Amino acid sequence: MVTGIGGQGIQLLAKTLAQAATAAGREVMFSAEYGGEMRGGPSLANVVIGGVGTDDPGTGTGTVTGTGTDTGARLTALPILEAADAAIIAHHHFSERTCERLRTGGLALLDSSVVERDRLPEILDLTRREAAGEIVEVPAADLAVSIGAPMSSGLILLGAFVALTQVVEPELLGEAMERLLPARRRQHIPKNLQALRLGADHIAAHAGHHAPSRAFGVPALATTGTGTTTGAPA
Amino acid sequence: MTRELLDGSSAIAASAIAAGCRFFAGYPMSPFTLLLESMSVRMAEAGGVCLNAESEIEGVNMTLGAAATGARAATGSCGQGIALMQEAIAEAALNETPFVVFNMARNQQDYYQCTKGGGWGDYRTITLAPKDVYEAVEHAQLAFHLADKHRAPTILYGDPLIAQTQVGVEIRRLELGELPPKDWALDGSTSGTGRSRQVWTWAMGKVTDPGLGPDGHWRAIADKFAAIDAVEARWETLYADDADTLVVAFGSAALFAEKVIAGLRAEGHRVGLFRPITLWPFPGPALLAATQRVRTVLVLEINAGQMLDDVRAWTAHREGVRFIGGVSIHESGLSYGPLLDAPVIRERILTHLEPVDGSPSAGAAGSPAGTPAAAAGALAGGAR
Numbered sequence: 193m194v195t196g197i198g199g200q201g202i203q204l205l206a207k208t209l210a211q212a213a214t215a216a217g218r219e220v221m222f223s224a225e226y227g228g229e230m231r232g233g234p235s236l237a238n239v240v241i242g243g244v245g246t247d248d249p250g251t252g253t254g255t256v257t258g259t260g261t262d263t264g265a266r267l268t269a270l271p272i273l274e275a276a277d278a279a280i281i282a283h284h285h286f287s288e289r290t291c292e293r294l295r296t297g298g299l300a301l302l303d304s305s306v307v308e309r310d311r312l313p314e315i316l317d318l319t320r321r322e323a324a325g326e327i328v329e330v331p332a333a334d335l336a337v338s339i340g341a342p343m344s345s346g347l348i349l350l351g352a353f354v355a356l357t358q359v360v361e362p363e364l365l366g367e368a369m370e371r372l373l374p375a376r377r378r379q380h381i382p383k384n385l386q387a388l389r390l391g392a393d394h395i396a397a398h399a400g401h402h403a404p405s406r407a408f409g410v411p412a413l414a415t416t417g418t419g420t421t422t423g424a425p426a
Numbered sequence: 427m428t429r430e431l432l433d434g435s436s437a438i439a440a441s442a443i444a445a446g447c448r449f450f451a452g453y454p455m456s457p458f459t460l461l462l463e464s465m466s467v468r469m470a471e472a473g474g475v476c477l478n479a480e481s482e483i484e485g486v487n488m489t490l491g492a493a494a495t496g497a498r499a500a501t502g503s504c505g506q507g508i509a510l511m512q513e514a515i516a517e518a519a520l521n522e523t524p525f526v527v528f529n530m531a532r533n534q535q536d537y538y539q540c541t542k543g544g545g546w547g548d549y550r551t552i553t554l555a556p557k558d559v560y561e562a563v564e565h566a567q568l569a570f571h572l573a574d575k576h577r578a579p580t581i582l583y584g585d586p587l588i589a590q591t592q593v594g595v596e597i598r599r600l601e602l603g604e605l606p607p608k609d610w611a612l613d614g615s616t617s618g619t620g621r622s623r624q625v626w627t628w629a630m631g632k633v634t635d636p637g638l639g640p641d642g643h644w645r646a647i648a649d650k651f652a653a654i655d656a657v658e659a660r661w662e663t664l665y666a667d668d669a670d671t672l673v674v675a676f677g678s679a680a681l682f683a684e685k686v687i688a689g690l691r692a693e694g695h696r697v698g699l700f701r702p703i704t705l706w707p708f709p710g711p712a713l714l715a716a717t718q719r720v721r722t723v724l725v726l727e728i729n730a731g732q733m734l735d736d737v738r739a740w741t742a743h744r745e746g747v748r749f750i751g752g753v754s755i756h757e758s759g760l761s762y763g764p765l766l767d768a769p770v771i772r773e774r775i776l777t778h779l780e781p782v783d784g785s786p787s788a789g790a791a792g793s794p795a796g797t798p799a800a801a802a803g804a805l806a807g808g809a810r
Contacts, residue, residue: 210592211431214594217429217591218594219594220431220591220594221593222431222591222592222593223587223590223591223592224590227758228758266558266560266593267593267594268684270682271587271591271678272587272682272766272767272768274685274767329632379808397584
């Protein structure tokens with residue numbers, strides 16, 4: 193689950209991940225909720241990647257089933273997630289549901305230059321999760337300003353997230369981002385690519401400060417090309 | 427298999443065009459607007475026609491006109507926009523002009539107007555209710571097939587989650603079977619012969635070539651819909667064979683219920699799901715059969731109780747029917763409210779379930795009859 197406010201690039205970050213995972217051959221569901229406000233209102237997005245993470249039919253992120261119909265495999269994920277293995281929290285506002293539904297043992301990636309820790313919902317149980325190594329902080333908004341691309345903080349968070357979870361090949365993120373940008377935004381491509389790398393580099397530089405995420409096991413894709421993928425947690 | 431990540435609106439548009447749809451006319455109204463926008467781009471690429479009409483009434487009548495020439499034509503709207511289209515849908519049912527109406531509804535409060543109809547006369551409207559984008563892609567083509575098969579307008583009942591959620595899909599034309607030739611189409615081929623074809627609800631024909639007239643024609647139309655009722659119902663059951671409690675839900679509510687029920691089964695509860703796939707024909711006889719040994723029927727729909735009437739009419743033990751749905755609207759008015767959420771639905775179902783005793787039940791998770799994979803294929807398998 194990705195949560196923030198309008199203007200932080202939440203939707204672009206989530207759609208980029210969804211497109212990249214699809215390009216990698218995975219079954220993906222992307223869903224979003226946001227209001228009419230262009231700035232400051234809630235912006236929430238969910239990305240479910242089949243075969244990755246907890247595979248629990250009762251509360252799982254998603255189970256891929258092959259139905260044998262023309263349309264092949266289907267991801268049985270709900271557009272409004274009951275629980276998630278990871279959260280990207282770009283702002284403390286409107287983060288209640290995300291904090292409530294992050295699984296125990298799940299990864300919480302915070303934009304530390306924006307998120308006020310003492311204003312996060314108590315249900316997140318920040319202290320316990322931090323002690324368990326589940327919290328990772330990246331000063332994404334500050335880093336974005338430092339490279340002269342203040343709008344790119346979402347992509348810095350995405351680069352960091354993928355470095356932490358290795359849920360897709362990083363190269364696919366840049367390709368997906370370029371495909372998603374409308375014509376009037378294409379001048380931002382170079383800075384956006386730089387932002388993706390910056391997030392990844394930040395994680396690499398601070399590798400000693402957090403444990404790798406235990407929640408994600410990324411199984412190999414089936415190579416038989418049947419259109420059905422199955423996965424088990426690592 | 428290469429997949430494209432598409433939102434439901436784009437996937438439905440692409441699927442309709444893959445099915446041969448070459449005319450689309452509509453008026454914007456969220457969440458239908460995404461479908462209209464997608465059609466405006468894709469239809470041009472396919473060499474078809476997409477018109478932004480001045481109103482829903484204009485849009486559906488344009489579609490009726492295009493369909494009368496034999497083209498696969500469609501329109502769409504939602505909620506109050508569908509209400510505006512009722513007269514034209516009824517006319518098309520009575521004058522036997524097939525087209526598809528994509529009702530990308532805001533919630534589940536459109537059930538009555540789709541299935542009972544608000545137009546005039548003895549007609550019904552085949553209504554398909556997909557539970558997710560994957561099924562909506564199939565139904566987009568099935569809707570055209572059924573419309574052409576029976577020479578009647580059909581409705582696809584979508585919603586904001588289907589319209590806006592993105593999943594990986596591969597769009598290609600589905601082979602759904604033989605169809606009769608459109609020898610009734612107004613294609614100009616009988617011009618000058620004195621035997622022009624007519625699209626006329628009253629079916630009176632000409633003095634020199636009389637038709638059945640209103641009495642004969644409207645009786646024939648009523649008989650036609652009775653015949654459709656007997657063969658086109660579709661439904662799906664999950665974990666239902668040994669269920670004490672059966673949840674009945676359609677569309678997105680069924681998608682959420684399915685997930686919740688799988689979890690409850692894993693905890694030992696003997697609860698199942700009955701999902702109408704066609705809202706009309708309502709799969710009444712199938713529901714009657716499924717409820718023979720069921721104690722409680724829980725109706726989950728996001729409205730004040732519309733499908734509830736049909737469930738009450740057909741459930742084997744009517745006194746066991748309980749309504750666990752309700753009106754629940756997002757603050758914007760354009761989508762679902764807090765009721766359409768797995769933990770909330772789980773609590774509503776749980777209050778009607780008996781506590782699980784220590785011994786494992788016969789219907790514990792793992793029963794092959796109840797798995798989603800076993801129940802899939804209901805697209806074709808549900809018809810009697």
